[in-house]
Amino acid sequence: MFTGIVEELGEIAAIEPAGDSVTLAVRGPLVTEDAVHGASIAVNGVCLTVVDVKDEVFTADVIKETLDKSSLGALEPGSKVNLERPVRLSDRLGGHLVQGHVDGVGEIISREPGERWDVVTVSLPPHLSRYLVDKGSITVDGISLTVVEAGADRFSVALIPTTLALTTLGHKGPGDPVNLEVDVVAKYVERMLGDRR
Structure with a gap:
C-alpha cells in the first residue's frame, strides 16, 4: 500500500x-x-x-x-x-490509499501554465469515468492528486510548484502517456451497492 x-x-x-x-x-x-x-x-x-x-x-x-x-x-x-516505498502503519497518510495497481493509461491532452502552477488535462478511459468526481482523488504516474474537473473522457488536475519540480509531471507534455489508478474506496463502494440491487 x-x-x-x-x-x-x-x-x-x-x-x-x-x-x-x-x-x-x-x-x-x-x-x-x-x-x-x-x-x-x-x-x-x-x-x-x-x-x-x-x-x-x-x-x-x-x-x-x-x-x-x-x-x-x-x-x-x-x-x-x-x-x-510502501507506507508503514506508523506513517501519516499524506495522500490517499494507493495500491500500485494501474487501472488504465491516459494521455496528457494539454497544459495551461499559471503564475506558479499548471493545470493539466488528461484523457480518461471511459470505463474509469464513473470513479472520478470533482475534488476527489486520483493517482497519475503514482502521484496522489485532487481532481479539479471530472468529465466523461478527461479530467484536470492542478500541479503545485513542488509537484512540478519533484515529479515526472513537471517534464511531461501533450501526447505523453501516464498511469492512472482510481480511488480504491470508490470501487469497493460500487461493488457493495451493486450487490444490493
Whole structure:
C-alpha cells in the first residue's frame, strides 16, 4: 500500500529484455537505502517487486501483463520515473490509499501554465469515468492528486510548484502517456451497492 506521495525522482538505468518480459534497473538513492530482495517499490505508480539492489540501483521484473496495461513499456534508459516505498502503519497518510495497481493509461491532452502552477488535462478511459468526481482523488504516474474537473473522457488536475519540480509531471507534455489508478474506496463502494440491487 502506498500514499501517492512521491519520495524521489529516479531514473531508468537499463532495460533488459527477457522473452515476453523485461528487467528494469532503476536508479534511486533514497528508495534503495532500505530496499531488500522482495520489497515493493512503486515506479510511476506501478507496484514492482525488488529482485536485487546494488549501488543505489534496484532491479525488478516486469511481465507482459504489466507492460501491456501500463506506460512502463514506453520507458527507455534515461527516462525519469516517480518512486515511492510502501507506507508503514506508523506513517501519516499524506495522500490517499494507493495500491500500485494501474487501472488504465491516459494521455496528457494539454497544459495551461499559471503564475506558479499548471493545470493539466488528461484523457480518461471511459470505463474509469464513473470513479472520478470533482475534488476527489486520483493517482497519475503514482502521484496522489485532487481532481479539479471530472468529465466523461478527461479530467484536470492542478500541479503545485513542488509537484512540478519533484515529479515526472513537471517534464511531461501533450501526447505523453501516464498511469492512472482510481480511488480504491470508490470501487469497493460500487461493488457493495451493486450487490444490493
